[in-house]
Amino acid sequence: MKAVISGIGAISAAGLNLQENLFSMKNGKRNAGPVSLFSTDLTYPVFEVKNFSEKTEMEGMRTFCLAVAAAKEALKDADLLPPLSGFKAGVCLGTTVASQLNDIDFYSAFRKYGKADLKPVERFLLGNLSKALAYLLKANGPSVTVVNACSSGTDAIGIGLSWLRTGICDMVIAGGADELNRVPLCGFGSLGILSKLLCAPFDKDRTGLNLGEGAGILILESEESYIKRGGKPLLYLSGYGTAADSYHLTAPHPEGKGLESAIKSALSDSCVSPMDICFVNAHGTGTNENDKVESTVLSRIFGENIRYFSTKGYTGHTLGGAGGIEAVFTAASLKYGWIPASAGFLSKGDEIPLSPVLLNTSINGSFALSTSLAFGGNNAAIVIEKV
Amino acid sequence: MFISGIGIIFTRGRGIDCFENALTQGWIDPSWTDSFPAYRVTKETLSDTNLSKKIRRADKFSKMAALSAFDAYKDSGMTLNNNDEKLGIILSTAFGPHTTTFSFIDDILDYGDANVSPTKFSNSVHNAAASYISTMLDSRGPTITLADFSYPFQNALLLADSWLKEKRCNHVLCGCVDELSTVMEYACKIKLKAAEDGKIRPFMFSDFPVSVLGEGSVFFMLSEKRCKNNYAEVAEISFSWELKKNPDIIIIDADGMAGDETGYKNYSNKGLPITGYSPVFGSMMIGSAFNFAAACLIFKNQLVYRCPVSDNSSSVNSYFLTKEANVNEINCIRICGSEKISIINIKK
Numbered sequence: 001m002k003a004v005i006s007g008i009g010a011i012s013a014a015g016l017n018l019q020e021n022l023f024s025m026k027n028g029k030r031n032a033g034p035v036s037l038f039s040t041d042l043t044y045p046v047f048e049v050k051n052f053s054e055k056t057e058m059e060g061m062r063t064f065c066l067a068v069a070a071a072k073e074a075l076k077d078a079d080l081l082p083p084l085s086g087f088k089a090g091v092c093l094g095t096t097v098a099s100q101l102n103d104i105d106f107y108s109a110f111r112k113y114g115k116a117d118l119k120p121v122e123r124f125l126l127g128n129l130s131k132a133l134a135y136l137l138k139a140n141g142p143s144v145t146v147v148n149a150c151s152s153g154t155d156a157i158g159i160g161l162s163w164l165r166t167g168i169c170d171m172v173i174a175g176g177a178d179e180l181n182r183v184p185l186c187g188f189g190s191l192g193i194l195s196k197l198l199c200a201p202f203d204k205d206r207t208g209l210n211l212g213e214g215a216g217i218l219i220l221e222s223e224e225s226y227i228k229r230g231g232k233p234l235l236y237l238s239g240y241g242t243a244a245d246s247y248h249l250t251a252p253h254p255e256g257k258g259l260e261s262a263i264k265s266a267l268s269d270s271c272v273s274p275m276d277i278c279f280v281n282a283h284g285t286g287t288n289e290n291d292k293v294e295s296t297v298l299s300r301i302f303g304e305n306i307r308y309f310s311t312k313g314y315t316g317h318t319l320g321g322a323g324g325i326e327a328v329f330t331a332a333s334l335k336y337g338w339i340p341a342s343a344g345f346l347s348k349g350d351e352i353p354l355s356p357v358l359l360n361t362s363i364n365g366s367f368a369l370s371t372s373l374a375f376g377g378n379n380a381a382i383v384i385e386k387v
Numbered sequence: 388m389f390i391s392g393i394g395i396i397f398t399r400g401r402g403i404d405c406f407e408n409a410l411t412q413g414w415i416d417p418s419w420t421d422s423f424p425a426y427r428v429t430k431e432t433l434s435d436t437n438l439s440k441k442i443r444r445a446d447k448f449s450k451m452a453a454l455s456a457f458d459a460y461k462d463s464g465m466t467l468n469n470n471d472e473k474l475g476i477i478l479s480t481a482f483g484p485h486t487t488t489f490s491f492i493d494d495i496l497d498y499g500d501a502n503v504s505p506t507k508f509s510n511s512v513h514n515a516a517a518s519y520i521s522t523m524l525d526s527r528g529p530t531i532t533l534a535d536f537s538y539p540f541q542n543a544l545l546l547a548d549s550w551l552k553e554k555r556c557n558h559v560l561c562g563c564v565d566e567l568s569t570v571m572e573y574a575c576k577i578k579l580k581a582a583e584d585g586k587i588r589p590f591m592f593s594d595f596p597v598s599v600l601g602e603g604s605v606f607f608m609l610s611e612k613r614c615k616n617n618y619a620e621v622a623e624i625s626f627s628w629e630l631k632k633n634p635d636i637i638i639i640d641a642d643g644m645a646g647d648e649t650g651y652k653n654y655s656n657k658g659l660p661i662t663g664y665s666p667v668f669g670s671m672m673i674g675s676a677f678n679f680a681a682a683c684l685i686f687k688n689q690l691v692y693r694c695p696v697s698d699n700s701s702s703v704n705s706y707f708l709t710k711e712a713n714v715n716e717i718n719c720i721r722i723c724g725s726e727k728i729s730i731i732n733i734k735k
Contacts, residue, residue: 041500099513099534100488101570107492110570121574128536140727142626144542147483147513147534155531162549183492186500187508243472244521244530249444249509261472261527265555375509376518378530 002270002385003164003172003220005235007078009070010328012214012315013047017073018332025314025329025340026360032198032210032316037062038182044194047212047316048180060120061127062213063098066321067177070215070328071133074173078219079231083138087225090141090169091134092160093217094152094176095320098129099145102183129177141169146320150283151242151374152176153216153323157382158240160220170225175324177215184319185211191250199286199317201310201342202295202356204349209285212316216324218331235331236385238272238367241265245377252289256297258379263301263371266381270367274302277383278365279339281330282356283373284310285317286344290373292351299353307363309356313343323372327382330370334386338362388548390618391465392608393680394458394562396433396451397668398426398601402458406667406677407684410692411709414666417585417599423576424585425567426601426669441523444506445515448484451604452516452564453523459560460524463608464616467524474526475556478517479533479543479563481672486568487511516564528556537645537723538626539563540675541731544609545624551611562606563673575600579643579670586696587670589641589663590703592652598643601669605676607683618683619717623732628653634732635714636691638678639663640721642670650722655703662705666695675721679731682717686735689714 011017013031014024024031032045049066058065075082101124109116126132134143142163146156153176160174188194188211195208220237227233243261245253252259267274280302282294298308311329318325333339342356366387372380393403398417400409417424433450442453456476460467467474488511494503509515514532521530529550535542540563547559575581575598582588582597591597608614609621641648642665655661664681665674685691693709719731 096512099483100511101482101485102488102492104492104495107489107570108496110573111493111496115573118574118577121578125536128534131535131537142542142545144546145534147532148517148530149512149514159531159546159549162546162553162555166549166552168545168549182500183488183495186495186503187491187505187511189501190503190505190508192505242529242531243527244476244518246521246525246527248522249515249518250505258527265472269555374514375512376514376530377521378514378518 001165002236002238003161004223004226004233005218005237005331006221006226006231007074007219008328008331009073009077010216010325011049011066011069012318012325013049013212014314016052018328022332030198030314030343037180040182040185042185042189044196045198045210046180047210049213060123062179063095063177064127064129064132066179066215067093067129067133070217071173074217074219085138085140087171088141088169089139089171090163091130091139091143091173092146092156093130093133094146094156094323095129095178096149096152097178097181098127099147104182148378149375150319150322151372151378151380152320154372154380154382155242157218157327158242158380161237161240164220164222170222172220173217174220175217176321178213178319178321180211180213193287195286198344199313200344201284201286201312202291202348202352203345204347206286206291209287210316212318214315214318214321214325216321216328218327234387235335238383238385239266239270240382241269242380247377250375252293252373256293258377259297259373260301262379263381266383270383272367272383276367277302277369278363279368280306280308281326281370282308282310283371284312286312294373295352295354304354307357307361309339309342311340326370330368330384334368334384337364388551388621389610389613390607390683391610391614391616392459392463393683394455394462395605395680396428396455397603398428401432401454403462406680409667410664410681413693414586414695423572423581424599426599427567428602442519445519446484446487446510448564448566449510449516449519452478453519455604456520456560456562456606457523459606459608463614472527473557474528475550475559476517476520476526476530477543477547477559477561479535479539481536481539481565483513483534484511486566489568489570536672538721538729539673541624541729544621547609559609560606561609562604563676564604565602565671565673567600567602572600587642587666588696588698589639589665590699590701592649592701594647594649596643596648598670601671603668605680619686620734621731622734626727626729628728633659634716634718636717637661638682638717638719640675640678642674644670644672646724654720655701658704660704660706662694664695675719679719682719682733685714
């Protein structure tokens, strides 16, 4: 069984809504700059969402606010208005930052004085991403937050599909969100994989990734439920695959075994062959290892003619938000019939078997794949279909 | 969905036999720090010469998860193929490895943003524990980590059931883990009411119940088909107030951790036997998983363990002596504040 994608919404440094994101990508705009959201000694460029103001009552819950912005857009696109209490509606979102109590000021005070204002703790307890969104939308089905590092968003979408297939829900708000935060910035810096330059996924001179922030949300519905409320399906989530590398905490399997399994599982789950896929929206972070492994696996499965790209050159790596944002971009590309140039790519080295697309390219196909590779050796892939 | 293996780590040690002994033994005094009681897992509990190489860099959170997951796998008696793609792993937690997160922030504060430890950062990520499990078992199947404050175990079970029904997996190692930290203890001191005598009282049914914090991990090997080693069958995981027929026993997750517990009184009024084992392992958002393990042992041994604390001011129909019984159906109930409630219906 496949699920109808009845609505999509995205917010990132490339734009405050999907159309702004698509405009930036079409015009090659890369809105990166120094960190302005917090003070840090680190000088890596980042992709911040600009001109986005958190509502006062949600102060300190930026990830949640990003998720709300994307969810509102997706709901509008799906012709839905909260409350969703009339549906068996679930919420499944991925994140990294919103799942951690990493408030440095709070912890610093606690360390110094042995006590601290508990407001950040209360915010953290209220801010479980899926629970908070479910509460806001009055979605009465299951709500759970996926914390699978960089594949969280894709995995959350996959879980949403499982809930629909097993009848737990007839509608799922799925995707991912993450804010730019000092703790992961320091963490990724310590791993030596942040680039001082704008990221260049799959390029021979790539020097690492840029962190970003944002959210991407899909409204998934059972076909029966969607048609019942008068919809005519255009996009479907056809399948999902996930697999572990079982190899290393921070490095991908050198042969990409887990990624290959995840992609094959997603294709099989969708009842399609590699030949049916018209493009791949790759994870493409711009790190040496990720891009080498991913390009190799894509070439092995799809052959040399597959068109693929990374959108991280426009959004930065939005961690738990990436899978959601990239699923939205994949769906939009199918819908509008074009894919963006893989920003930052100029030429490939010997270790990258395939070049990503260099220019905005028209496409005319029915199926597309979006991949995510994560810290911890998680790999996930989804197949999206346009009828 | 059938339960074929259990692995557990809690304050009194490691392994399902250890848990069984604790249920038989009943309540014991927690450890006290500055007049604050807690059921802590000791370092000795986590030492394992056979597995230490594969988890040598893991923090306490990941070690608790990895060892209990491994024990659940061993207990099931299964032998996995190398690179098994049909074994799923689902790890659920409320707070994640926050001790390591704070230790990483210590580095930021002490040494600056550019001089922090990559190992600490790696271990502070929520899905590090699941990654250790998949590497330790050489499993290439779906591996997911969930974070939830309300129903972490129930949501994990729900997903495991979906994966098995979809044939995405043949078996799923599904479990929960949470740890204590000084920050958490501080927050709980202020927000919760610690039991002054170290006793959680599941039958208080109070709107401000007492708690004794705990930590630990418990994993279950779940399979779509009945396996050789079988504890019980999960018939349904629902979010509703309605009991499934009249179960032989109701196990409640009352432990003082989730706020108002007056809702449990509705079930005591029905006159059905009620029990709850939180005084054995402590107050945790993931406490449901431990009570679920107790339910599995009740089925397997056809023995109902006495409620660990004998306070029965609400005159509940409970068990205050461990005794043999013919148990065919148990409902495990969790009420989380004013939210919906969950019922796990388990059958012999």
